[in-house]
Amino acid sequence: MSESLQDIARRLVVPHKGILAADESSGTIKKRFDTINLTSTVESRRDYREMLFSAKKAMHDHISGVILFDETIRQSAKDGTPLVKLIEDAGSIPGIKVDAGAIPMVGFPGETITEGLDGLGKRLAEYRGLGARFAKWRAAIAISKVLPTAGATYANAHALARYAALCQSEGIVPIVEPEVLMDGVEATHDIERCQAVTQEVLRVVFEELVRLRVDLTGMILKPNMVVPGKDSGQVVSAQEIAERTVAVFHASVPTTVPGIAFLSGGQSDEEATANLSAINQIKGLPWPITFSFGRALQAAAIQAWGGKAENVAAGQRAFLHRCEMNGLATVGEWTDAKEKQAA
Template sequence: MTERLEDIAAAMVTEGKGILAADESSGTIKKRFDSIGVESTEENRRDYREMLFRADDAMKNYISGVILYDETLRQKAKDGTPLAEIIRAAGSVPGIKVDAGAKALAGFPGETITEGLDGLRERLNEYYGLGARFAKWRGVISISETTPTWGCVKQNAQALARYAALCQEAGIVPIVEPEVLMDGDNATHSIDRCYEVTEWVLNTVFDELFDARVKLEGMVLKPNMVIDGKKARKASQEEVAEKTVRVLKSTVPSAVPGIAFLSGGQSDEEATAHLSIMNQNYDLPWALTFSYGRALQAAALKAWGGKSENVAAGQRAFTHRARMNGLAATGKWTQDLEQAA
């Protein structure tokens, strides 16, 4: 029986669970490994991710899906089990990053367009055969005195829509990720400026999704939170939550089953606290959860340190962050629970 897109999307935003973004590119994972003095070899990358995927308490109770990099989807654990099978056995959905990264947008200085549409139909069919049931594509929008421009917003929104339509054709749920970066200083990147740009971007993305005939019930949105630029962080957690919910309610159709936030450079606890306040204080038409990478993994990576004898410690650190974010996804996280662990 063919799996329905709506059912896969609903499983990805199961109450109290969220998505682990373990799709770091080769360059990004090397930076992460450099920070703990570990060489970024294929075997070390495999061992690190296997440690996360075999953290049964975290995976079974708090993780609904895992975004993988191409290499990881094809890898097998030390005992020969495909990593995607380990994820499935834990009750999570395996997914795949399919974009080819943000490249300079010709004619638009300082702005980028995400590449990877060429050959995507064929790659999606292969990924489906390898077990992936959702995909991810990230469009990047920057805020400065001169950006974003309409050309950049429009072209990234169109690319996201074309990607999403191809995913659904292949029986794969698209995660649509338009990220308004939190870089920038106070003059150009106040929380109000972030609100304005995020509203513009999301409205444009949903216009393009509609024109591309993308089925909203069979997708998941992965947006940024509405937040000050990192050089201008002044807004309270309550203000971030209020403005983020307000922008989503004004732009995201209720047919979308769930919204899984990116952490976007927030600290581990900030990302958790903001999500919890939103779920605790607001009545929402969609599930609101997390799709964090660094904010789920940073503590685990440090605890592991590349040593096999530290696997259990790494899994404990990962489980703690997964549990805290699982609580946040139901509005039940507190600072006391964070410190009690």
């Protein structure tokens, strides 16, 4: 008997594990490869993902699921093993990014709307046949003194809800990702502004999810943490970030949601880990709270690998380290001392 949406959702947010976002678009992965002077080709992208997915201890112990790009879910390792099978053999769940990216929203300067709903039902059916058991759709919410507008917030929330409903109709768990951007239009907003905007965005998102009859027990929320804008100059502690973030969740996220998996959203590797750990030190959380990191899990690994076959083991060690540190953070046990001791 196949797993229910609720079973899959719960497996994605178990303690000590989180979700690897390996769904970089061709343009994004090229930028990552540029930092190591590696040409982005079908083969180099395959080799990089294979390095991560074949890191057995990291994957088995700390990665509950992997979000894939369309190209990646169809690829096989050098020995012919489908990359999806590598993920499944490690005990992780394959997932797929299904949005088509954010474009400028007509009539709303500085704001975007995410595309990809046309034909999504058919694509989801195909992805399920390729092994995907969950999906992801990202809405990018610009923030400033006057943004986001109610119109852009509603439009993106509505698209997220339509996507989520389509996913569930195909037996796929939707990851709902409304990201209030840390590096928004001006990136000078303070943490108080981020808190207010994040709370309102999540309120509207859940209002639309309920309106479109999405089963909240069969989804995962992927939000931003409540942090100041990148250029705000405001310095805040991990504890304050944790308290403000959890306050937003208590105000906006129904307790029936099976779990919350954070994006890193421009934070450094250690910042994202430290903040996640501080959040999980707060007592009485009604949701499992974990990570769904991309760059914050991969940055050290890609540098250690450098695009060279002889460095695969080094890349996997770097990946394991970040996975271990974030695994500790899912239970509130990460410390700076453990970070340095394990490095």
